[in-house]
Amino acid sequence: MNEFLEQIRRGAVTLTPELAAAFAAVPREVFVPDGFRRNDGGWARPGDDDFLALVYQDDALVTKVRGKMPVSSSSQPSLMALMIEALDVRPGxxxxxxxxxxxxxxxxxxxxxxxxxxxxxxEDVAERARAALARAGVEGVTVERGDGYAGHPGGRFDRVIVTVGVAGLSPRWLDQLEPDGVVIAPVDHAGMHPVLAARRPETLADPAGPLSATLVCDAGFMTAAGPLAAGHPGSFPSPAGARELAELTEVAPARFDPPLDAIPYRDLWYACGVWDRRTSHAAVPGIQQSCLALIDADRTGAAVIMPDGSVRTAGPTLLGAEAAAVLDRWIAAGRPGMSAWRVGFTLTGDPAAPIWVPSSWEPPFRG
Structure with a gap:
């Protein structure tokens, strides 16, 4: 268990004594009684020699798949820790x-x-969660089957935490949230789900909005169903698969030696999503990681910004120059980190089920 907590600390940077004690007290294996998918595609089951060793790694555990797509999981513990710490939850x-x-x-x-x-x-996910909580002897948790967009009608809450990727925040959550509450949610941005901490301004007259948010961390989540995943004006394009892009041609040379590592590349990707709504990411043959890309509306062409700063295009597109311009802008702005941005929201989408979506960004720098 000490090694498990050390892994969480390495991934989450900080871990309060209260949260460390909570992770130490809850047996994770009880919540995966039917096992989970291994990284090689096989299935880890209780009784396997390495089952407990895998359970107590700082990894997400996929517990349900539909076809080949994961549809339910136990999140990565260090990501859980970051989100729970941002939630600032206290006893009671x-x-x-x-x-x-x-x-x-x-x-x-x-x-x-x-x-x-x-x-x-x-319903099956909710039922298995209820059973696991009962086996673990956990009190104080009620699991309901329902559309997450509606929240829990009639309820009042001090905090809201969302553990699936969403296109925006439901107004129903705000209706049910105390005025000084916070919503922690992974909200779509350029094909990924960075986690936001959203609050209402203290001087707000309208309890339903507006909102402002800061960024907690980078993340990728399974996508929610229903209104929480609905498209809206300004939605980003879905990521492009390796077989979707035509052969890539370099149109601008490398700028970074060595190439950007994961954190600054993520920062560039986030800024690109702020400045250009065609931003997503693309699988590039021969490259292990998915790469930052601008994708044409008709998906016949794309421009990919590689970690070394080179720009490659696929198909008939004029996006190469625009991708290079975004890169210039990020460099000129001082290569801001993802956490530099403050996010504003707009209520949009289906009038029958509107959502609050990020729509404005205030950076504490010039650019």
């Missing part, structure tokens, strides 16, 4: 959780002293 608080998963996240919150209402759209 009421927490609304959107996406029950295995029940493990709710169990950790309950161990801190929160009362948790968890909502999941999949």
């Amino acid at each position: 608080m009421r927490v609304l959780e959107i996406g029950a998963g295995t029940g493990y996240n709710a169990a950790v919150l309950a161990s801190i002293g929160a009362t948790v209402t968890s909502v999941d759209v999949q």
Whole structure:
């Protein structure tokens, strides 16, 4: 267990004593009784020699797949820690959780002293989470089957935490949130789901909005179903698969030697999404990581910014020059980090099920 906590600390940077005690108190294996998918595509099951060693790695555990697509999991513990710490939850608080998963996240919150209402759209997922919480002897958690967009009608909460990728924030959550509450949610941005901490201004007259948010961390999540994943004006394009792009041709040379590592490349990707709504990412043959890309609306062409700063294009497109211009802008702005941005929201989407989506960004720098 000490090694498990050290892994979480390495991934989460900080880990409060209260949260460390909660992770130590909750047996993660109880929440994956049917096993989980291995990295090689096989299935790890209780009784396997390496089962517990895998359970207590700082990795997400995929517990349900549909076809080849994961549809439920236990999140990476260090990511859980970052989100829970940003939630600033204290004993006695009421927490609304959107996406029950295995029940493990709710169990950790309950161990801190929160009362948790968890909502999941999949009945079998909700039922397995209830059973796991009961086996673990966790009290203070209620798991409901329902559309996460609606939250928990009639409920009042001090905090909201969302454990699936969403296109925006539901107004229903704000209706159910105390005025000084916070929403922690992974919200779509350029094909990924950076985690936002959203709050209402203290002087707000309208309790339904608007919102402002800061960034907690980078992340990628499974996408929610229903209104929480609905497209809206300004939606980013979906990522491009390796077989979707034509052969890439270099149109601008490398700028970085050595190439950008994961953190500054992520920062560039986030800024590109702020400045150009055609931003997503693309699988590039021969490259292990998915790369930052601008994708034409008709998806016949794309421009890819590689970690070394070179620009490559695929198909009939004029996006190469625009990708290079975005790169110039990021460099001229001092290569700002993702956490530099403050995010504003607009209510948009289907009038019958609107969502608050990021629409403005205030950087503390010139550029």
